[in-house]
Structure formats: structure tokens, C-alpha cells
Amino acid sequence: MDYPTGLVDLVAERSKGFQLEGFIAGQGPIHPKLMLVGEAPGRKEVENHIPFSGAAGKELIQAMESIGLTRENTYITSAVRSRPYKVLERLNKRTQKNERVYPNRTPNKKEILAHAPLLDYELSQVQPTIVATLGNIGLQRLLGPKWQISESHGTVYHGPVLELSKAQDRYQPSEKEYTVVPLFHPAAIFYNRSLSEKITKDWITLGKLLEKEAK
Numbered sequence: 001m002d003y004p005t006g007l008v009d010l011v012a013e014r015s016k017g018f019q020l021e022g023f024i025a026g027q028g029p030i031h032p033k034l035m036l037v038g039e040a041p042g043r044k045e046v047e048n049h050i051p052f053s054g055a056a057g058k059e060l061i062q063a064m065e066s067i068g069l070t071r072e073n074t075y076i077t078s079a080v081r082s083r084p085y086k087v088l089e090r091l092n093k094r095t096q097k098n099e100r101v102y103p104n105r106t107p108n109k110k111e112i113l114a115h116a117p118l119l120d121y122e123l124s125q126v127q128p129t130i131v132a133t134l135g136n137i138g139l140q141r142l143l144g145p146k147w148q149i150s151e152s153h154g155t156v157y158h159g160p161v162l163e164l165s166k167a168q169d170r171y172q173p174s175e176k177e178y179t180v181v182p183l184f185h186p187a188a189i190f191y192n193r194s195l196s197e198k199i200t201k202d203w204i205t206l207g208k209l210l211e212k213e214a215k
């Protein structure tokens with residue numbers, strides 16, 4: 001996605017003071033059947049500028065392929081477009097020296113709000129038939145904090161989504177209505193293998209919905 005320069009500058013300004021690194025644009029075609037909304041890029045994505053190109057990305061691409069989707073026909077983005085990191089001091093066991101490391105972390109509410117103009121712009125430009133959110137962060141960015149992935153995964157929502165208010169300091173419901181399918185984040189499987197069956201089922205549900213929409 002080529003964002004207008006003013007928009008990128010605005011988000012850079014809104015992100016001042018946060019521990020965020022790099023900028024990775026959303027990728028994919030305009031007017032696709034599906035837009036995927038994840039959490040935030042990680043270290044791998046900052047290196048190669050491809051959304052979901054790390055370990056979670058491998059899981060995601062496999063799931064997409066299982067219902068006939070590819071990077072070429074799907075728009076992929078996330079709630080935050082820079083890598084959130086934390087700063088940790090730890091002992092390197094090999095060298096026995098203290099070192100500072102900068103691991104990935106989940107974006108916080110303020111960072112998600114700071115980056116909101118980007119996702120709003122992407123939605124307005126990409127105009128996907130269906131939006132699938134990946135994990136709680138993407139889900140709550142679009143539908144609000146009451147939504148929980150553990151309860152809503154694999155269901156189909158149709159209605160307004162949250163967008164930045166005119167004053168750009170909070171969210172408001174959009175006038176336009178969207179079809180949103182909450183999915184687990186592909187990395188969820190790394191922490192909880194028992195989710196595997198549910199994840200497979202949800203992707204089958206999404207595949208059927210996409211088929212129906214295509215008719």
C-alpha cells in the first residue's frame with residue numbers, strides 16, 4: 001500500500017515517545033475477497049518489509065492456502081504498522097556478561113490509537129468483501145474491547161467497525177458496514193497446541209463464506 005505522505009507523517013507524529021521500530025506497509029490487492037488484520041509486525045517483518053513473514057506467517061500462509069488464498073489475492077495488514085519492543089537487561093549465559101535485548105511485545109491501547117489512521121485509510125481504499133481479524137488486538141481495534149477471540153472466533157459479524165473520530169482522539173462507529181470474521185492469531189498455536197482443531201474449523205467457515213460471497 002502506498003499511503004499518502006501526510007498520513008505517514010501524521011502517524012509518525014502520533015507515535016512519538018512510544019517504543020516502536022520501523023514501518024511496514026500493508027500488502028495486497030485493492031478490492032480483494034479478504035483483508036486480514038493482525039496485531040503488529042515483529043523483528044522479521046522489520047527486516048524484510050513483508051507482513052507475516054516470520055514463524056506466525058508460515059502458519060498463516062498454510063491456513064490461507066487451505067482455502068485457496070495467497071498473498072497475491074489477499075490484503076494483509078495489522079492494527080499497528082511498526083514493531084513494538086521492550087528493553088530488557090539480562091545475563092548472557094554464554095559470555096556471563098549483562099546485555100540489553102529488545103524483544104517484540106504486544107502493542108498497547110495508545111499505540112493502537114496512534115496508528116488508527118493507517119487502518120482506517122486501508123479499509124477505505126482496499127474495500128475488501130470480508131475482513132478477518134487475527135487475534136484479540138485486531139478484533140478489539142475494529143469491534144471494541146468487549147470482544148474476546150476465545151468467545152467469538154469463527155463467527156460472522158456484520159455492522160459498523162470502529163474508526164478514529166474527527167478529533168482523532170477516540171474511536172467512533174463507522175457509517176459503512178463490514179463483514180468481520182474473528183480468527184485466532186496464527187501464533188496462538190505456538191502457545192496452545194490444543195487450539196489446532198478450532199483454528200482449522202474457523203478457516204473452513206471462512207472459506208465457505210468467501211465461496212458464498214463470490215457467487
Ligand code: URA
Nearest residue numbers: 038039040041051052
Ligand atoms: N503478527 C502480526 O500481527 N503481524 C505480522 O506482520 C507478524 C506477526
